[in-house]
Amino acid sequence: MITSVSVLDVHQRPLRNLRLSVTDRCNLRCQYCMPEADYLWLPREDILQFEEVDRLVDQFLALGVDKVRLTGGEPLLRRDLPALVERLSAKAAIRDLAMTTNAVLLAQAAGDLKAAGLHRLSISLDTLQRDRFVKLARFDELPRVLAGIDAAADVFPGFKIDSVMIRGVNDDELIPLMEFARARGAEIRFIEYMDVGGATTWSGDQVVSRREMLDTLAAHYGPIAPLHEDSSAPADRFRLPDNTVFGIIASTTAPFCASCDRSRLTADGVWYLCLYAARGVDLRGPLRGGATDEALRDLITSVWHARTDRGAEARLGLRGRSPLIPVNTLRRDPHLEMHTRGG
Ligand code: SAM
Ligand code: SF4
Ligand code: SF4
Numbered sequence: 001m002i003t004s005v006s007v008l009d010v011h012q013r014p015l016r017n018l019r020l021s022v023t024d025r026c027n028l029r030c031q032y033c034m035p036e037a038d039y040l041w042l043p044r045e046d047i048l049q050f051e052e053v054d055r056l057v058d059q060f061l062a063l064g065v066d067k068v069r070l071t072g073g074e075p076l077l078r079r080d081l082p083a084l085v086e087r088l089s090a091k092a093a094i095r096d097l098a099m100t101t102n103a104v105l106l107a108q109a110a111g112d113l114k115a116a117g118l119h120r121l122s123i124s125l126d127t128l129q130r131d132r133f134v135k136l137a138r139f140d141e142l143p144r145v146l147a148g149i150d151a152a153a154d155v156f157p158g159f160k161i162d163s164v165m166i167r168g169v170n171d172d173e174l175i176p177l178m179e180f181a182r183a184r185g186a187e188i189r190f191i192e193y194m195d196v197g198g199a200t201t202w203s204g205d206q207v208v209s210r211r212e213m214l215d216t217l218a219a220h221y222g223p224i225a226p227l228h229e230d231s232s233a234p235a236d237r238f239r240l241p242d243n244t245v246f247g248i249i250a251s252t253t254a255p256f257c258a259s260c261d262r263s264r265l266t267a268d269g270v271w272y273l274c275l276y277a278a279r280g281v282d283l284r285g286p287l288r289g290g291a292t293d294e295a296l297r298d299l300i301t302s303v304w305h306a307r308t309d310r311g312a313e314a315r316l317g318l319r320g321r322s323p324l325i326p327v328n329t330l331r332r333d334p335h336l337e338m339h340t341r342g343g
Helices: 049-060 079-087 106-116 128-135 143-156 171-183 210-221 282-290 291-306 311-316 327-332
Strands: 017-021 067-071 096-101 120-124 160-165 187-192 238-241 245-249 264-265 271-274
Touching: 017 049, 017 311, 049 079, 049 106, 067 079, 067 264, 079 096, 079 106, 106 120, 106 143, 120 143, 160 171, 171 210, 171 327, 271 311, 282 291
Parallel strands: 017 067, 017 264, 067 096, 096 120, 120 160, 160 187, 187 245
Antiparallel strands: 238 245, 264 271
16 A cells, blocks of 8 residues: 655645546547548547556555546547446545546436446536527537536536636627526536647737736626635636636736646647646557566656646746747647647
8 A cells, every 4th residue: 555645846736636638539629629621530449448447547556646637628528438437436535536527428428427436527618609509609508518417417517617718709798608507506617728738729809818807807797806725726706796716827918827737638648747848758668578567656746846846837938929939849749739638
């Protein structure tokens, strides 16, 4: 039995929060994430089997991780996902087991995910308008997304809705989305548009800042009170005068790198220490090459000890900021994409 230890990086940030991408594939093409029709996909033989994910997760848990989030691509495209959830939910060291999904396939899956032991669910939803959904995500899937949300409301009460706000695209839906979420008992989080890999059409003037969102909401609802919370969670949370709580993730204008305890494992076992990192650390190679558990933990520990990443903060200081990675570079390496790293 391994007892968990706390591993700190150069800025004294613990290794605590692991985002597990279970596939790089997706059934939508959101313009801020996967704007093109086709992509270079990770080779199938490289995708980690559930037993391999399980073994890597155990090493992370032994080093202090206690929050795991399944993501993608679209995690519900991964065959037999509830079986992975069941394995993970059996691990007592995981205090918080969550998933982020676009909800297209959720209506059929919600009950199985709950039965398998998933704790929490976040659903991405950027618009309530069907024609706009098609423009934003290329597929006419809003009806299935809404059915998925209804199913989630039944089995994951208090689920979250995440909405990326883009000026001139959906920023007129702040209030309809707020109303939609609270009518379903969900907590909504508005996300600033980020210039991560994949966001090849990003430009600074499309970013709706936290300040602007709060002003729009306050003009409609009245005074908004911040909730003072001591946590490393990315969302700042607020309260409307009627006590409705919501969040804003100001990753672009007010990054939270100083307390970032998140890292990301791609579906093929490459470990990224930051959403903006140029390179990751291959864990699949040692895993399949016969490394012992101890050797894997030593590798993870030494990499985290040396972590200096503060990607979004570094981007803040740039003048004439443009998308992080040019499209031709992205085409050469799928690992640079947001849909591979999992957001
Ligand atoms: N496919 C699933 C989904 O959309 O919920 C999970 C993966 S997706 C990459 C995870 C999250 O990243 C989504 O909530 C999405 O809105 C967010 N995201 C992707 N690109 C983004 C960008 N350029 N700026 C802000 N958020 C982004
Ligand atoms: Fe949209 Fe998520 Fe798919 Fe990216 S991975 S295109 S955010 S649904
Ligand atoms: Fe963490 Fe990197 Fe995001 Fe900063 S930019 S919050 S260091 S993942």
